[in-house]
Amino acid sequence: xxxxxxxxxxxxxxxxxxxxxxxxxxxxxxxxxxxxxxxxxxxxxxxxxxxxxxxxxxxxxxxxxxxxxxxxxxxxxx
Numbered sequence: 001x002x003x004x005x006x007x008x009x010x011x012x013x014x015x016x017x018x019x020x021x022x023x024x025x026x027x028x029x030x031x032x033x034x035x036x037x038x039x040x041x042x043x044x045x046x047x048x049x050x051x052x053x054x055x056x057x058x059x060x061x062x063x064x065x066x067x068x069x070x071x072x073x074x075x076x077x078x
């Protein structure tokens with residue numbers, strides 16, 4: 001499973017700092033990455049999968065940009 005959380009660049013930042021954020025040179029600090037994963041996994045329980053214990057591989061990325069939350073779930077059938 002892959003989770004990408006994208007956050008607004010603060011309007012109060014200077015042009016240079018905004019440009020650095022757009023170039024992925026500055027990354028968001030808060031919220032903590034484990035909290036992002038937990039809320040997504042908990043919200044997918046019973047909807048996307050029976051239980052989040054079924055997830056065995058997880059990648060979470062935080063960036064600045066247009067605010068959005070993207071998820072990709074790959075189902076492996078053995």
